[in-house]
Amino acid sequence: MSPAIELHGLRFSYPDSGNADQAQFGDQALLQIESLTAQASEIMVLIGDNGCGKTTLLKLLAGLLIPDGGSVGVHNGPALLVHQRPYLFAESVYANVAWPLRIRRLPRHDVRQRTLAALEQVGLEQLARRWAPSLSGGEKQRAAIARALVLQPQVLLLDEPTSNIDAASIAAVERVLRWQAECGRSVIMSTHNLPSAYRLADRIVPMKEGRLRPVAVNILRGWTLDPGDEHIGRFQVSGGPQIFCPAARGQYTTAVVRMDDIILSAEATVTSAQNRLQGDVRAVELTAGELARVEIDCGCRLVSTVTHRSVDQLRLRTGSRLWVTFKASAVELY
Amino acid sequence: MSPAIELHGLRFSYPDSGNADQAQFGDQALLQIESLTAQASEIMVLIGDNGCGKTTLLKLLAGLLIPDGGSVGVHNGPALLVHQRPYLFAESVYANVAWPLRIRRLPRHDVRQRTLAALEQVGLEQLARRWAPSLSGGEKQRAAIARALVLQPQVLLLDEPTSNIDAASIAAVERVLRWQAECGRSVIMSTHNLPSAYRLADRIVPMKEGRLRPVAVNILRGWTLDPGDEHIGRFQVSGGPQIFCPAARGQYTTAVVRMDDIILSAEATVTSAQNRLQGDVRAVELTAGELARVEIDCGCRLVSTVTHRSVDQLRLRTGSRLWVTFKASAVELY
Amino acid sequence: MNLASLIEALRLLVVWDRELAAITFNSLHFAIASTLIAALIGTPIGVLFAFREFPAKRSVVAATHTLMGLPTVVVGLLVFSLLSRSGPLGGLGLMFTPTAVIIGQAVLALPIVVSLVYGGLARLDPELAETLQTLGATRLQRSVKIVREGRIAVVSAILTAFGRVVGEVGTAMMLGGNIRWYTRTITTAIALETQKGAFALSVALGIVLMTVAFGVNFGLNYLIRFRPGNRTI
Amino acid sequence: MNLASLIEALRLLVVWDRELAAITFNSLHFAIASTLIAALIGTPIGVLFAFREFPAKRSVVAATHTLMGLPTVVVGLLVFSLLSRSGPLGGLGLMFTPTAVIIGQAVLALPIVVSLVYGGLARLDPELAETLQTLGATRLQRSVKIVREGRIAVVSAILTAFGRVVGEVGTAMMLGGNIRWYTRTITTAIALETQKGAFALSVALGIVLMTVAFGVNFGLNYLIRFRPGNRTI
Amino acid sequence: STPPLFAAGRRQRAEATRLVLATTTSTENSGLLAELLPPFEARHNAVVDVIAVGTGQALQIGRSGDADVLMVHAPQLERAFVADGYGVERVHFMYNDFVVLGPAEDPAGVGGAAEVSEAFARIATARAEFISRGDNSGTHVKEREIWDLAGADTAGAWYREVGQGMGAVITLATERQAYTLADRGTYLSYTGDVEIGVLFEGDALLFNPYGIIAVNPQRHPHVRLELAQALIRHVTSSQGQALIAGYRVRGQQLFFPDGD
Ligand SMILES: Nc1ncnc2c1ncn2[C@@H]1O[C@H](COP(=O)(O)OP(=O)(O)OP(=O)(O)O)[C@@H](O)[C@H]1O
Ligand SMILES: Nc1ncnc2c1ncn2[C@@H]1O[C@H](COP(=O)(O)OP(=O)(O)OP(=O)(O)O)[C@@H](O)[C@H]1O
Ligand SMILES: [Mg+2]
Ligand SMILES: [Mg+2]
Secondary structure, eight states: OOEEEEEEEEEEOOTTOHHHHHGGGTTSOSEEEEEEEEETTOEEEEEEOTTSSHHHHHHHHTTSSOOSEEEEEEOSSOEEEEOSSOOOOSSBHHHHHHHHHHTTTOOHHHHHHHHHHHHHHTTOGGGTTSBGGGSOHHHHHHHHHHHHHTTOOSEEEEESTTTTOOHHHHHHHHHHHHHHHHTTOEEEEEOSOHHHHHHHOSEEEEEETTEEOOOOOOEEEEEEEOOOSSSEEEEEETTSOEEEEEOOOSOOOEEEEOGGGOEEESSOOOOSOSEEEEEEEEEEEEETTTEEEEEEESSSEEEEEEEHHHHHHTTOOTTOEEEEEEOGGGEEEO | OOEEEEEEEEEEOOTTOHHHHHGGGTTSOSEEEEEEEEETTOEEEEEOOTTSSHHHHHHHHTTSSOOSEEEEEEOSSOEEEEOSSOOOOSSBHHHHHHHHHHTTTOOHHHHHHHHHHHHHHTTOGGGTTSBGGGSOHHHHHHHHHHHHHTTOOSEEEEESTTTTOOHHHHHHHHHHHHHHHHTTOEEEEEOSOHHHHHHHOSEEEEEETTEEOOOOOOEEEEEEEOOOSSSOEEEEETTSOEEEEOOOOSOOOEEEEOGGGOEEESSOOOOSOSEEEEEEEEEEEEETTTEEEEEEESSSEEEEEEEHHHHHHTTOOTTOEEEEEEOGGGEEEO | OOHHHHHHHHHHHHHTOHHHHHHHHHHHHHHHHHHHHHHHHHHHHHHHHHHOOOTTHHHHHHHHHHHTTOOHHHHHHHHHHHHSTTSTTGGGOOTTSHHHHHHHHHHHHHHHHHHHHHHHHHTSOHHHHHHHHHTTOOHHHHHHHHHHHTHHHHHHHHHHHHHHHHTOOHHIIIIITTOTTTTOOHHHHHHHHHHHTOHHHHHHHHHHHHHHHHHHHHHHIIIIITOOOOOOO | OOHHHHHHHHHHHHHTOHHHHHHHHHHHHHHHHHHHHHHHHHHHHHHHHHHOOOTTHHHHHHHHHHHTTOOHHHHHHHHHHHHSTTSTTGGGOOTTSHHHHHHHHHHHHHHHHHHHHHHHHHTSOHHHHHHHHHTTOOHHHHHHHHHHHTHHHHHHHHHHHHHHHHTOOHHIIIIITTOTTTTOOHHHHHHHHHHTTOHHHHHHHHHHHHHHHHHHHHHHIIIIITOOOOOOO | OOOTTSOOOSSOGGGSEEEEEEEEHHHHHTTHHHHHHHHHHHHHTEEEEEEEEOHHHHHHHHHHTOOSEEEEOOHHHHHHHHHTTSEEEEEEEEEEEEEEEEETTOTTOGGGOSSHHHHHHHHHHHTOOEEEOOSSOHHHHHHHHHHHHHTOOOOSTTEEEOOOOHHHHHHHHHHHTOEEEEEHHHHHHOOSOOOEEEEEOOOGGGEEEEEEEEEOTTTOTTSOHHHHHHHHHHHHSHHHHHHHHHOEETTEEOOEEOOO
């Protein structure tokens, strides 16, 4: 699979943001990213605090801002951005969504069909004839998403698409985005809605003060199994082991194992922890601050951090066998 | 405690919304509310789908829209609204927040002190000198909240104050709102963020298509106890019993018992359900659709729905004693 | 001026004097033609100013804004020096013809259209331009859409220009020469009649002028400004 | 007009002729005074139009917009009929004085200020008005803030009015009488000199007029339009 | 009073008495008044505010009482003005003459005419373009008088009524290479390119007398009659008459004193 977006050595600052702003991050660029690639069929989610640069990064990817340095490459046509505060044209919702098709001179019939389909995807078919500026906050957001979907872009960028949107519509939007990815398109979005991020993301990219942090790990796809027990649940990792998790009603598709709660041991010690898996070390990476990041394949990939001392004691090398132990309550379901 | 806001027989429609809109709800008003009161020191949260009328209701309470019928009474001074998409003045963040004080001719020193305090409450003290239009989405939202807080209004209305805001800042905003309520002020807000709603609300008011639905029930305040067990947790209801809940790390302040999962019985039957409490029926209310709403005092107030037949079989009357049973997994923590 | 002139003025209006009609026609002809030319050239320039960066934009915009106040006599002088027999375009023999007036008034209207269109569009949401770009509109399509979104500003700019041009007297006088039946407009006629001390016709012409301006404005305002909720698909 | 007149014009400018100075002073005096009056009266009316509902608002707004194109000669006629010795205010003896010109030009500028201020402010975010209301601002405070937020529109309205007034000739001529050293303005002087066939002074005056307009605009633009990021607390 | 930054006017207005003189454009535009008035102003500590307009409008200003004294050149209209009680008395104080201007080729053959009415008749016959002031000014009144005498029909595209001042009409005639009737004073003091010349002059009918009239205080009590009469005395005095006779533009005398 070729990358849909490639980005290297990116640097960006707003032109007249003055020194008051720069003070925050020293003399460096507001946004500084060494490298980032997104694959086709991938949903990548940017998370991070207010002002960390998510919107700025998305605008750079969309070509709406010009980087001060580095390269931004979007393959398979331009990336399409849905703004954090979308601008709707002062006309009907239908006309808003149909516009990108109309300017491409599509036949009237196709325009109608695709527009109505897009509106249905975001659950706005009832409001097609409404004057867009009179929509409620969440309705506006969904109309803007429909206006982007109608073009079936190969790369879709969404800036906090689910803020202001009600739970049912969030589910609908998530379905649509997953469908986009299944159709081989890339979706890159920012959000503050972590559950939504975990449910959707193939990759979660945390940002902090204009820099990328290591991607989030231990996100397992699968499905919950019939609990059987009242206070303990089971989650089937797809193509991997079953793990124990907190009892939960309803269907969940994602389990996240908190990295810090994973215990590594050479022997299969008996503990009260429910989950005990055997696996092979795939990588050991010494990081700053006396900590090491260990990646283990135990049917599914799990990452844990341990101290440098533990690395020595357990003789952790790529290829070593060991036991991975964690409590059911270390697992979060989404 | 006297009500801070009283509202009776409210009816409202937008003037030129045309027939296309009205079709949705028949010939009736867009918003139609028989009665609603908010107490001082109370946090009331409006939830509901996009377009259900939350923003409209808040604007009516703020006196920004004039109802077609009915009365809206705000005691203790006018209610202050923070918009869903706040408008910031084209000047510095500090000047934005200081403005409401300046127009009230407060001494320079007081203005400075209160402005900086408000900025600190929302975590924007670093950005005081920034030009407001250049803030990021979430920063804007928080600046608008600070601009409202600075006035210490007796009634504070917030339209989706936490959308676009990062997790840490949501916590800060929640702290501020709780502090407002503790100072005897009323807070009424809308949100799509249910966890935030449950954590904050003294009362959750669901809305649907411009009408109020019965308020959410079985919201218990308290604190989680040290689990002791790996797969079962305990929650101490403040001034009430301990209940079993899913094992969870971290501190939670709110437990919600799903109403449909509560089983009522005359005898203390032995089941696998962890929670078994004895209580007195306080009210039985027959509702449409062969269902009855039963309110039980078992150290804390719980509400359950049962069929009319069960009411007869269990001889449910105000004052009857009975057993309330529910699984640990019927409890959600926030 | 007295009551008698007012009554005479009304009489002239009711009878709808042949000369009154010719003068009114000339005024409308020159003003509409010149405003149209200015609108066709000026609107795209205004859009450009509003949504594109180019070197010295600030100065160019300020200069255009200043040119809005271009005195009619200066424009008259300028175009005169071009079209005069001793000027570079003297050979065309356009001096003191309707064409000369239309050229002068178009010069007058152009900076008004550009500057007001720019001013109006620049205040639109900055996300509009980004939205159009990301939706893949061509430059032309973007401009058209921006004009549509800012149609109030654009229409008001064009109406302002029309109002200015239909009511101006300097260029019409200097370039048209106020020739009866040919280049005499309402304003030059008013100037003449006032010269003559004949206030009745002045007043009648003044009333016609105001009626024209009111009519055009009301019509266009109604058509464009007050139909925001066009709800047909 | 030929090269000789252009050279003579430049000579007049360089020497800065005493009469040129007096004429320029008059023009500025009348235009500034009348624009100021119109701004003081017109801005609040524009704010009112933009943010308050009242009966027949649509028509009033459209009417004001139309009055922007009020022909100078009509204003001249109107004010003349009031201020003339035989008019109702004749006793004041204001005809053919600077005061008369200032009154006339203020009448001319007022609808421009009102209409453009309204047009600019009406396009501000509708949530601005609600925000001001909910923050408990008094009517006056709200208006002041709205004007501040829409300052580009307001300044541009006032500048437009100034430009219109400084370059107009109709009322200055009819009400001032083009009296040398007293009510002669740049535009009336141009009209006079052109009559005499003396293009040199016309051109010189035209250059002064354009310089004045440019200068004022650049200055104000710089001061107000291009300092959005005032970052002091 | 004007601040020092800009050059001050002739006289401090504050202490002077104001006299409003509405006049035909030729006297002001030719520069005559700038010679004639200062001695008067100095002697009477007055400022004379000159409003230069067409004769028709000057009379109208007098009628509405907005001027104190008028200087015009349409004897019939002036007499009617006095007869209607608007003016005190018409005083004749100088004259010049009208000339027929036209292109050098003289397509209508005006140059060969015996009298001015014949010259006009030839223009009408040739349907050569003629620019008429058409503004009820003294010149226009005179022109109509001549057309009536010539018995010509002026309906037609060749006869262009433009309704502008004398100077503008000369410009127009130059641009269109057309005929026109002009007063000699304005023609001589016109400084633009004049590509038309005097083709006919000297007929007694072309005599152009200027009158001065004080506005009647019985109609308009605020009028400064004494000062107005002092001005009339000044222009008819030997000093005034000498100033008129001595005024030259490019070596040519424009006006001829003719005080009663
Ligand atoms: N036009 C601008 N000029 C100057 N600074 C800006 C501008 N837009 C954003 N910034 C600043 O750049 C930083 C990054 O902004 P950005 O909008 O990318 O943040 P974000 O991650 O999207 O935040 P949020 O979650 O609040 O939307 C912030 O500090 C913001 O204040
Ligand atoms: N100005 C308006 N004119 C006409 N209809 C409007 C106007 N504003 C809102 N509406 C409609 O009124 C209904 C209620 O809108 P409101 O903004 O109160 O919803 P909301 O509950 O706040 O929704 P959201 O969660 O999306 O913000 C919606 O159907 C909306 O489209
Ligand atoms: Mg953002
Ligand atoms: Mg809302």
